[in-house]
Amino acid sequence: GENVEQHPSTLSVQEGDSAVIKCTYSDSASNYFPWYKQELGKRPQLIIDIRSNVGEKKDQRIAVTLNKTAKHFSLHITETQPEDSAVYFCAASKGSNYQLIWGAGTKLIIKP
Amino acid sequence: DAGVIQSPRHEVTEMGQEVTLRCKPISGHDYLFWYRQTMMRGLELLIYFNNNVPIDDSGMPEDRFSAKMPNASFSTLKIQPSEPRDSAVYFCASTSWTSARNTQYFGPGTRLTVL
Numbered sequence: 001g002e003n004v005e006q007h008p009s010t011l012s013v014q015e016g017d018s019a020v021i022k023c024t025y026s027d028s029a030s031n032y033f034p035w036y037k038q039e040l041g042k043r044p045q046l047i048i049d050i051r052s053n054v055g056e057k058k059d060q061r062i063a064v065t066l067n068k069t070a071k072h073f074s075l076h077i078t079e080t081q082p083e084d085s086a087v088y089f090c091a092a093s094k095g096s097n098y099q100l101i102w103g104a105g106t107k108l109i110i111k112p
Numbered sequence: 113d114a115g116v117i118q119s120p121r122h123e124v125t126e127m128g129q130e131v132t133l134r135c136k137p138i139s140g141h142d143y144l145f146w147y148r149q150t151m152m153r154g155l156e157l158l159i160y161f162n163n164n165v166p167i168d169d170s171g172m173p174e175d176r177f178s179a180k181m182p183n184a185s186f187s188t189l190k191i192q193p194s195e196p197r198d199s200a201v202y203f204c205a206s207t208s209w210t211s212a213r214n215t216q217y218f219g220p221g222t223r224l225t226v227l
Contacts, residue, residue, distance in 0.1 A: 046215050099168065102155050
């Protein structure tokens with residue numbers, strides 16, 4: 001079945017620097033790739049997503065890139081701020097199947 | 113819209129007791145998902161429903177776990193008997209086939225502690 005691997009498991013960056021989190025997926029039929037952010041003690045919430053007909057998508061300081069050939073997608077956060085500290089999850093799904101296959105999560109730590 | 117509603121928010125029980133977790137999805141959403149989150153295992157899908165019908169329950173750990181969705185606005189996850197290893201945060205999420213995205217909206221979660 002589909003598998004999503006996420007790296008790194010923990011990422012520590014200096015405030016103001018950029019952070020990149022990478023995910024790979026196994027099922028070439030996957031066509032939807034969301035990223036969720038989970039702050040400590042809170043619920044996961046969608047922050048950005050991308051479909052397989054698009055290579056890159058930006059929303060202010062965050063962006064997601066997709067390489068269908070290599071079957072990997074990445075989350076980029078620029079000018080990191082303390083409020084970016086959280087666990088980030090990538091996921092993948094395909095077609096009309098609304099089930100998301102989740103990565104293991106990346107704990108992002110922003111150092112002041 | 114009030115979003116996905118879960119109750120209780122916290123539950124502390126003793127081993128062997130029955131636990132029932134409740135979820136009200138967003139009105140109009142026809143997919144409902146139950147997840148379990150722990151430090152060790154991350155976010156695990158337990159079961160999901162479409163139009164109140166269970167579609168995939170392969171993530172349900174064992175027969176002690178059961179889930180129902182009697183109508184479009186209510187679902188329960190029951191653990192009987194509960195064990196300490198069931199301690200986790202349980203999330204319910206919902207989405208709609210009419211959504212341009214497969215965005216899943218999560219409830220606040222139920223933190224379960226089994227002593």
